Amino acid sequence: MVEEPSGQQAGTQPRKRRRSAAKGVSYEIVLPKYVQPKVLESGKTGFYWVLPTVYKKAGCPWRSCTLGENLSQNELDIAAEACMVRLNEWRENRNRQAPEVRSLEEGHFRFGTVGWLLDYYVTSDAFIERVAEPSRADYLQIFKRVSMLRSLTSGVRYGDVHVREFAVLTAIAVYHLFSDTGKLRTAEKVIIYCETAWARMQPLFPHLFRRDVPNPWSGVTKKRREKKTKGHVGRKPVYQFAWGAVEKGRPELAAAAVLAFEFLMRPSSISAGYAEWSNYRSPAAPDKFKVRHRKNGGEVDHPLEAKILFNDKWKTVRFYDEAEQVFARVPRRSPSIVSKRNGALYGDGTLLSQEVREMADQLGMPEFTIDKARHGGMTELEESELTEGQGKALSTHRSSAYRLYAKETEKRVLTATKRRFGISENEESPSESKPKKPRK
Structure with a gap:
């Protein structure tokens, strides 16, 4: 059982810091628990929630996060409370499991x-x-x-x-x-x-x-078991669900479906808060989204945009434009992109998956699940003819289990058949009988 840190670090003696709210005006701020201020180069005061070392050593997955700049007392309290709710949930789950582990x-x-x-x-x-x-x-x-x-x-x-x-x-x-x-x-x-x-x-x-x-x-010899193949959904149903959920006032469920499909996140990682606002277009990487995966500890910086040369002109292409439109509709209730309406995480269990299924039923999409959205994203990787190494780089898979996610869709089979007979996308007959024209 993790003991509560004591002393000034634990916040038992709230510290006060004086900062300028406007030119010539100053007032005192009471720092919430585990919050530390820092004067930035711009002259503004940045506030950070810092996880105590005792919890880091105990295996808590959360780390420090930025709360904001020049916050009022009320804004600072609300931002810090969301972090404390997340930490307290982790502590309760850990303590609840301790007797069972023993x-x-x-x-x-x-x-x-x-x-x-x-x-x-x-x-x-x-x-x-x-x-x-x-x-x-x-x-x-x-x-x-x-x-x-x-x-x-x-x-x-x-x-x-x-x-x-x-x-x-x-x-x-x-x-x-x-x-x-x-x-x-x-x-x-x-x-x-x-x-x-x-x-x-x-x-x-x-x-x-x-x-x-x-x-x-x-x-022991195991009996043969017919394993069920999980289904998948494509890009169109994912965004049909996402925008439907936004219209129904549940943008967090829309974001969960997009994270599973576009960024290949497991439902358990999403519900545990591994998709964080601080990693989405952060000041250190404004054109990337760092996604962490809970199961294997993998991380990948998904590029959100890039400059590409078109007709001798450089053009900025946004890869996940519609996904970012969905994220823009999600209120920042906690450090995690997906959280409950009170800012708490969905945590372990199937609550997030259940709510996605219930929303899908309301939208007339009974076959839609967050798990199928992720499998659809993995299938899209193979339909795009990426190499296995490229697919693993995007999904952070480290084993041969990666191959089990992509489904044998008609598009994959057709592409493979065309390649078998030497037919490219711009040809209607095999390359042996119709030689390619030299490029100018």
């Missing part, structure tokens, strides 16, 4: 049992450093279900079975208790999560594990 159930399992092993794993660095925070709750839920599950023959909880006595046949029995009831995806998670826990803990406690088969989960 134990899989009320009352600890005996040393050396499966329940104890899984309980120890979720408190170890192997779990905290390697498993992203959004995924931890899922691991805990799976481990708890495995530990509380009872054998159909003996009635004993699997969490009370000693690790050395947990054989391959036992792992298979646990797997079938999930798969035989049709929960194939959950059964797969049981194998993946438990196999990882065994592999991470075996070097620490080798005397607790079987010597013949240290990891019994590696001997």
Whole structure:
């Protein structure tokens, strides 16, 4: 549990700074918690909300942000409050999960049992450093279900079975208790999560594990599962939804759809506030939008405009003109572009996705989802015939999972067929029978 910083840094003793509100007029400003002033080169006073080091070390994803220049007391209080709401939400979620992380159930399992092993794993660095925070709750839920599950023959909880006595046949029995009831995806998670826990803990406690088969989960054969292919939506439906949401008074939902499609952001990153106003046309990069991705920590500076030579004249081209028109309709309620009406973040969970679906139903677009918008953006990358490296650079993917997002659309198949037979966009017959004309 993170302790509250004390002293002047914590804001327990509000500091006062005198600045000029107009020529010859000065007054005192009470600095809100974690707010620091700075005199700029222009002579104006800039205000910044700075995250204490104790929260940075605890893993809080938020950092310092600019509140504004020459703000009044009321403006400064409102701007700082939005940052404090975001920090307090993170602290509440962290504290709420702390008891669950410490134990899989009320009352600890005996040393050396499966329940104890899984309980120890979720408190170890192997779990905290390697498993992203959004995924931890899922691991805990799976481990708890495995530990509380009872054998159909003996009635004993699997969490009370000693690790050395947990054989391959036992792992298979646990797997079938999930798969035989049709929960194939959950059964797969049981194998993946438990196999990882065994592999991470075996070097620490080798005397607790079987010597013949240290990891019994590696001997489980998974059933074949027909995986559903997620749908996607194109550019036209995305902006149809966006402008419809703006007209309905929900511009934050419009921005969420645009961020997912144009900037390839995951819904979890959007709802957690990883698209920030301070990174959109910032003073340091006025022609770029820095997008951060929560899952892998990736960052990419999306260029918003560029000068291109047309007919011997340089012309500034805005790449995301319509997207920026949508952003212009979003009120700046918090440091995040997408937030609730009270300035709080949507946070972990599916609330943002639910509200997007509800808005889509009101607009007569029942098939539209924020997830499909992102998959549509990934598909557009492939339809534009970008290389895999270019696509990964835009989406910050780091693995082969990138290939799974683009859908096999008719446009992609047609383009591939034309290339196969040597037909370019400006030709109607193969290049072998119709030689290209030399360019002037």
